[in-house]
Amino acid sequence: MDYGFSDLLTLLGALGLFLYGMRVMSDALVELAGDRMRNVLATTTSNRFLAVLTGFSITAIIQSSSATTLMVVSFTNAGLLTLVEAIGVIMGANIGTTVTAWLISIVGFKLSMSALALPLVGLGFICTLREDRQWQQWGYFIIGFAVLFIGLQFLKESVPDVSGSPEALAALAAYTDMGFLSVLIFLALGALLTLVMQSSSAAMALTLLMSWEGWIPFDMAAAMVLGQNIGTTVTANLAALVANYQATRAARAHLIFNVLGVILALLVFYPSLNAVDWFMQHTQGVSPWVEASAVPVALSLYHTAFNVINTALLLGFVEKIAAIVCWLVPEVPEPEPEIDQPVYLTKASMAYPQTGIKALFDESLRLLQNAGYKAITHGLSVHRQDLNSGARLRDVVRNSEAVPVNIDELYHTRIKSVYGEILDFATRLQSEFALDEESVEAVRNILIADRQLVRTVKRMQPLHDNIVLFMSSGNAAIMSEYNRIRRRILKIMREIHRASESENPLRHIRKLEKYRKKASELDVLVSGRVNELLLGGEITQVMATSLINDSEQAGKIVNSLIDIATLLYYPKDRLVARLEEQRAPG
Known part of the structure; x- marks a missing residue:
């Protein structure tokens, strides 16, 4: 041959x-x-x-x-x-x-x-x-x-x-x-x-x-x-x-x-x-x-x-x-990563639109549950383990001590960089793939939720400063008002945490929507509560000014947190449209 x-x-x-x-x-x-x-x-x-x-x-x-x-x-x-x-x-x-x-x-x-x-x-x-x-x-x-x-x-x-x-x-x-x-x-x-x-x-x-x-x-x-x-x-x-x-x-x-x-x-x-x-x-x-x-x-x-x-x-x-x-192949416990470095936004996750969107969701959820959770709970002078303990929030707030935290520094070192990476990843994902309408909407919802989180964290610094200040003031009336604000926000955070661990997050989202209706009650100027306190001589004018500003911001924080949870777990077009119209300054 x-x-x-x-x-x-x-x-x-x-x-x-x-x-x-x-x-x-x-x-x-x-x-x-x-x-x-x-x-x-x-x-x-x-x-x-x-x-x-x-x-x-x-x-x-x-x-x-x-x-x-x-x-x-x-x-x-x-x-x-x-x-x-x-x-x-x-x-x-x-x-x-x-x-x-x-x-x-x-x-x-x-x-x-x-x-x-x-x-x-x-x-x-x-x-x-x-x-x-x-x-x-x-x-x-x-x-x-x-x-x-x-x-x-x-x-x-x-x-x-x-x-x-x-x-x-x-x-x-x-x-x-x-x-x-x-x-x-x-x-x-x-x-x-x-x-x-x-x-x-x-x-x-x-x-x-x-x-x-x-x-x-x-x-x-x-x-x-x-x-x-x-x-x-x-x-x-x-x-x-x-x-x-x-x-x-x-x-x-x-x-x-x-x-x-x-x-x-x-x-x-x-x-x-x-x-x-x-x-x-x-x-x-x-x-x-x-x-x-x-x-x-x-x-x-x-x-x-x-x-x-x-x-x-x-x-x-x-x-x-x-x-x-x-x-x-046993589970490999991954070392605790630095919060300011993305974990899920890898090259491998960019292989397909579905894996890319899942990576965006996971990274956003991690940002909320780690740096965002810390900024908000510590900003309210409560530790994470106390909030997740299942104890009554009234007891958690009453027994807590002032938690020193620099929220601005936390934002710049652990949130801003990851948020920037999320935006960059989302941009590349949408440029590399011809995403269908549903996928574009999913990416948009995630990015809006992240933007809301950034705004929420930025609103926490002045509120945290006044909470620490008035916790040591000895004035029972002003402490009671700020504890009320703390309980309301912490209730939202606890429900969001439960939604993240639940097989049916919609049940918790519905409960959060009920809390939204009560968010306006936090504003002491709208409710007239600040006038009662001033007329009764229970607080000073300086306290009243801080309380008016902080109670208004607390209502915005509550609404933003509910929006974040809804966008991540149960997005709706009408919600997205309403958030886009707000364009609230951050």
């Missing part, structure tokens, strides 16, 4: 053309269905059967299980998917990847695409000239589809013909006649091939071609297919190296699920191949043990049966797999 270096380069070029076509087609489909697809992935995976269906559908559409598992890792990293949900999606993705094998087996080997390929490239090119982005992506999809089969055609023509070379067949037979050891060798070869090519679809295409040309028998090709199911998990595990422990768990679950499936398949390896042979003889009239031309369809059938049966058997053990993964 005369097969030189140039022939090898031609083979590699054909393989590269196939991979390029696959990539162009997959990328175009991701662009076309990306946002809707990711929204489905993030919202319809709570039920394990829906999770499997979602994983299958997405992989079948975009023709890339690696892209699906990378999305799963990113979404798990961002907290959009739980570990159990992620495992269900990965199971479905394994089934979805079999569609590629059927496409190649039926269209690539049964039909000749060479006559249609170039006209399809021309049609796709015309589509890319349109200004409409969707038309352009459909054009790239058509081009990718055509190039994929051009590459497959070149592969079929450039592989060496071993049928007329007895010595080559003898060399190959030496590796296929070693009993079950041969199965393990070709299984390892399939895993290695997938690892090198970083594409299970390309590895599958090469395996189908090798069996079609008679290089390897049906059983060795099936062993390579099993190996490819292990090799395809490497991509997600590599991506998880730079992610958090949750994403690492999802990647490990993918590996464990596929390895368990391969072990089960090896236990019934030859009986399962004989079952496929029986099916092929009764439906196609040919045996993959005898006819090399029957092997591609038989392999596709075996690949599909393996993944479907594996999923059916292990779907009931998702929680067990999750428990094993949690044991293998």
Whole structure:
């Protein structure tokens, strides 16, 4: 068999053309269905059967299980998917990847695409000239589809013909006649091939071609297919190296699920191949043990049966797999970060609009619950643990002592920088992605909530100074008035904290809306309370002036805190519109 270096380069070029076509087609489909697809992935995976269906559908559409598992890792990293949900999606993705094998087996080997390929490239090119982005992506999809089969055609023509070379067949037979050891060798070869090519679809295409040309028998090709199911998990595990422990768990679950499936398949390896042979003889009239031309369809059938049966058997053990993964990858307690440095606004979170919006939400919530919480509670001379203790607020306020805090310094060192990073991240997110109306609204709500928090913190400094001043004044009347203000704001903070820990935050938001109606009662000038105190000689004019200003600011603080919670947990257009009209100076 005369097969030189140039022939090898031609083979590699054909393989590269196939991979390029696959990539162009997959990328175009991701662009076309990306946002809707990711929204489905993030919202319809709570039920394990829906999770499997979602994983299958997405992989079948975009023709890339690696892209699906990378999305799963990113979404798990961002907290959009739980570990159990992620495992269900990965199971479905394994089934979805079999569609590629059927496409190649039926269209690539049964039909000749060479006559249609170039006209399809021309049609796709015309589509890319349109200004409409969707038309352009459909054009790239058509081009990718055509190039994929051009590459497959070149592969079929450039592989060496071993049928007329007895010595080559003898060399190959030496590796296929070693009993079950041969199965393990070709299984390892399939895993290695997938690892090198970083594409299970390309590895599958090469395996189908090798069996079609008679290089390897049906059983060795099936062993390579099993190996490819292990090799395809490497991509997600590599991506998880730079992610958090949750994403690492999802990647490990993918590996464990596929390895368990391969072990089960090896236990019934030859009986399962004989079952496929029986099916092929009764439906196609040919045996993959005898006819090399029957092997591609038989392999596709075996690949599909393996993944479907594996999923059916292990779907009931998702929680067990999750428990094993949690044991293998324990939770890593992250060191307490500096508050003035963002935690969630990472490069990885910018991968998709959904993960970006989730990062903005998480960072804003962290800003509220850490620096914002400290500025407000300490500004009211109450410690966080006292507020969260569940004790009566009247007792908390009465038993507290003045807490010295420089709110202006706290704002400049721990809030301003993070707020600036949030604004920058939101700007980049909206410039890099064509967000739909709902996503734009979500980003807008988060930014308005953050702006409200900044204004609220700035209002706290003068209120804090007067609280500290009058707590030591010895005047019971003025202390009582300021304690009333403190209790009202602290009640709002406590309810916001409960909303953050609740599975049903709407219940707490409704309670906050009831408190909003009482916010106007804090203004002692509007209620006439300041006149009563002055006429009764209970406070001085200086005290009255401070109380008038502080009670008005307290009402604004209460409303702002309720707005922040509502925007983050239950946004409404009418609320956003009202906040935009206020444009209150900060």
